[in-house]
Amino acid sequence: MLEKVGEFMGKLAKLVTAGAMVLFIMLSGCETGQENTERSAMISSNEPTLQAAGNEIVPARSIVVGFSQLGSESDWRRANTRSIQEAAKETGIQLILENAEQSQEKQFEAIRAFVKQKVDVIAIAPVVEKGWEPILREVKQVGIPVIITDRLVEVSDPSLYVSYIGSDFYEEGRMAGKYVMDKLLHAEGPIGIVELKGTEGSTPSLSRGKGFHDVIKQNPNLQVVESEYANFTVEQGNKVMRELLERRSKEIRVLFAHNDDMALGAIEAIEAYGLKPGKDIVIVSVDGTRKAFERMVAGNINSVVECNPLLGPYLMQAVKEMLDGRTLPKRIVTPERIFTEVTAHNELNNRMY
Ligand code: GZL
Numbered sequence: 092m093l094e095k096v097g098e099f100m101g102k103l104a105k106l107v108t109a110g111a112m113v114l115f116i117m118l119s120g121c122e123t124g125q126e127n128t129e130r131s132a133m134i135s136s137n138e139p140t141l142q143a144a145g146n147e148i149v150p151a152r153s154i155v156v157g158f159s160q161l162g163s164e165s166d167w168r169r170a171n172t173r174s175i176q177e178a179a180k181e182t183g184i185q186l187i188l189e190n191a192e193q194s195q196e197k198q199f200e201a202i203r204a205f206v207k208q209k210v211d212v213i214a215i216a217p218v219v220e221k222g223w224e225p226i227l228r229e230v231k232q233v234g235i236p237v238i239i240t241d242r243l244v245e246v247s248d249p250s251l252y253v254s255y256i257g258s259d260f261y262e263e264g265r266m267a268g269k270y271v272m273d274k275l276l277h278a279e280g281p282i283g284i285v286e287l288k289g290t291e292g293s294t295p296s297l298s299r300g301k302g303f304h305d306v307i308k309q310n311p312n313l314q315v316v317e318s319e320y321a322n323f324t325v326e327q328g329n330k331v332m333r334e335l336l337e338r339r340s341k342e343i344r345v346l347f348a349h350n351d352d353m354a355l356g357a358i359e360a361i362e363a364y365g366l367k368p369g370k371d372i373v374i375v376s377v378d379g380t381r382k383a384f385e386r387m388v389a390g391n392i393n394s395v396v397e398c399n400p401l402l403g404p405y406l407m408q409a410v411k412e413m414l415d416g417r418t419l420p421k422r423i424v425t426p427e428r429i430f431t432e433v434t435a436h437n438e439l440n441n442r443m444y
Contacts, residue, residue, distance in 0.1 A: 156407075256402055283342035290323055369386075379430065383395045
């Protein structure tokens with residue numbers, strides 16, 4: 092008798108467990124389905140609306156990332172945007188990209204829209220370092236994780252973002268400074284240097300400048316005679332360099348441009364002024380775009396420090412790992428090298444941006 096009862100109880104326990112499992116799946120399936128239906132209606136009309144029909148398991152929905160891109164000011168930036176779009180597509184992540192065209196206010200608006208759309212992750216390429224604390228606190232309150240890419244934000248509370256993926260700009264500036272030190276080691280002083288700076292208050296401009304100055308101050312012959320903002324663009328690089336040449340062409344023997352696009356603009360101005368870029372004026376810049384490599388092969392730029400814009404795969408990998416519950420490193424640094432007119436030829440065809 093007792094055996095019969097035991098057998099019955101065993102069967103009953105299995106039935107109850109199975110029932111509980113089906114109930115759990117159906118409930119979570121419905122909730123996800125309902126949540127998804129609601130979210131997919133808000134995010135984009137073309138996302139397939141997932142219905143939890145009967146006890147069918149609802150397919151896991153794609154991750155949604157809201158990305159606030161700072162602009163489209165340079166070849167580097169456009170390559171950065173393409174990389175993030177392509178990586179999202181390859182990993183099946185739904186990307187909502189908003190281009191702020193250099194406006195921090197527009198970045199804030201985009202981020203508030205992402206919060207309303209209940210995205211899973213917010214990624215930001217911040218145009219400048221300051222002013223991010225309030226908006227990042229708003230995002231933290233609703234529990235959406237933030238990943239900072241490319242440039243950095245200056246905040247008192249590091250918990251306001253999960254991870255920062257970007258270059259070591261200070262080291263890029265140091266590499267540029269070391270190149271100038273070596274190239275002009277035996278040149279007679281004083282050697283006038285002009286500096287074309289990127290966007291005021293942006294991490295690359297602040298840190299590349301500091302790295303460069305920290306190195307060249309070791310040689311008193313090297314003097315930065317003018318340091319002007321040209322906003323990382325070809326047009327401004329051309330305009331500012333033209334003005335510098337009109338003011339002090341006799342003293343200028345070196346140009347340090349915080350990015351290739353400004354260097355390319357400056358080269359146009361130097362040639363228009365009747366001087367030879369790369370010969371009369373030594374030129375070193377940062378990014379490593381194909382156009383800069385072409386100018387290096389032609390002898391118009393003497394050295395380029397690489398700054399990798401292809402951050403898409405790093406970002407999407409970080410998103411997936413974070414949502415899988417893995418802990419991300421606070422700082423993910425992209426590897427970079429320096430090239431000169433001697434090594435440019437071999438590297439030109441490898442350039443992917
Ligand atoms: C660097 C990036 C800079 C590039 C410029 O990571 O923020 O902005 O050096 C770009 O070309 O405009």
